[in-house]
Amino acid sequence: xxxxxxxxxxxxxxxxxxxxxxxxxxxxxxxxxxxxxxxxxxxxxxxxxxxxxxxxxxxxxxxxxxxxxxxxxxxxxxxxxxxxxxxxxxxxxxxxxxxxxxxxxxxxxxxxx
Amino acid sequence: xxxxxxxxxxxxxxxxxxxxxxxxxxxxxxxxxxxxxxxxxxxxxxxxxxxxxxxxxxxxxxxxxxxxxxxxxxxxxxxxxxxxxxxxxxxxxxxxxxxxxxxxxxxxxxxxx
Numbered sequence: 001x002x003x004x005x006x007x008x009x010x011x012x013x014x015x016x017x018x019x020x021x022x023x024x025x026x027x028x029x030x031x032x033x034x035x036x037x038x039x040x041x042x043x044x045x046x047x048x049x050x051x052x053x054x055x056x057x058x059x060x061x062x063x064x065x066x067x068x069x070x071x072x073x074x075x076x077x078x079x080x081x082x083x084x085x086x087x088x089x090x091x092x093x094x095x096x097x098x099x100x101x102x103x104x105x106x107x108x109x110x111x112x113x
Numbered sequence: 114x115x116x117x118x119x120x121x122x123x124x125x126x127x128x129x130x131x132x133x134x135x136x137x138x139x140x141x142x143x144x145x146x147x148x149x150x151x152x153x154x155x156x157x158x159x160x161x162x163x164x165x166x167x168x169x170x171x172x173x174x175x176x177x178x179x180x181x182x183x184x185x186x187x188x189x190x191x192x193x194x195x196x197x198x199x200x201x202x203x204x205x206x207x208x209x210x211x212x213x214x215x216x217x218x219x220x221x222x223x224x225x226x
Contacts, residue, residue, distance in 0.1 A: 008153070031213055033213055033214070040201075040220070040222075041219060041220070042203070042217040042218060042219045042220060043156070043203070043205075043215075043217045044217070045214045045215065045216070048213040048214065050213075087155065087156065091211075091213070099210055099211050100146070100158060100161055100171070100210065101146070101205075101207075101215050102158070103148075103155050103156040104155055105153060105154060105155035106155050
């Protein structure tokens with residue numbers, strides 16, 4: 001089995017930096033992914049970390065520490081359009097040996113002007 | 114343009130009726146998934162399919178059924194046995210079950226009255 005924990009809500013002001021944390025407990029670990037979902041829309045893939053360290057993609061960065069079972073998504077130069085829910089996800093090795101994306105409950109990011 | 118399409122976007126049904134949600138993808142992906150999203154619950158896996166004519170139950174399969182007769186299509190039927198069917202349903206696909214990136218449809222919001 002597996003579980004993922006992330007804060008339910010984070011607020012920040014435009015132009016600031018915000019960090020969304022994710023801790024996980026899994027029977028096996030095959031990397032941590034992050035998705036963004038605007039209200040009522042489709043989740044979209046942001047990043048994936050298989051190894052320890054920081055991955056940077058423009059204003060967004062994602063970090064992983066496998067020894068701590070912990071990762072975070074860092075959003076810089078926040079814009080109003082970044083207001084959305086952010087989900088961390090791990091791949092769950094099911095009993096059949098397959099690897100199904102399993103999602104946390106999501107963090108609602110509210111960006112204020 | 115390649116993508117994954119869910120229809121309809123909004124669906125209303127009377128209690129006790131079965132209803133089928135459509136999901137079509139033209140990404141040539143082998144793996145497809147159905148998730149249910151409720152407020153504060155994140156995404157929970159209903160069913161997944163690794164390949165045509167094969168599908169497996171997820172964490173909350175009771176009251177749902179699926180088929181995978183074509184690679185492009187993975188319809189979900191919400192049966193009258195599902196005790197609380199009102200929810201936002203998301204279909205997703207990935208190249209295969211081992212791939213780290215899932216592509217999502219825009220979702221179907223089902224309301225049972």
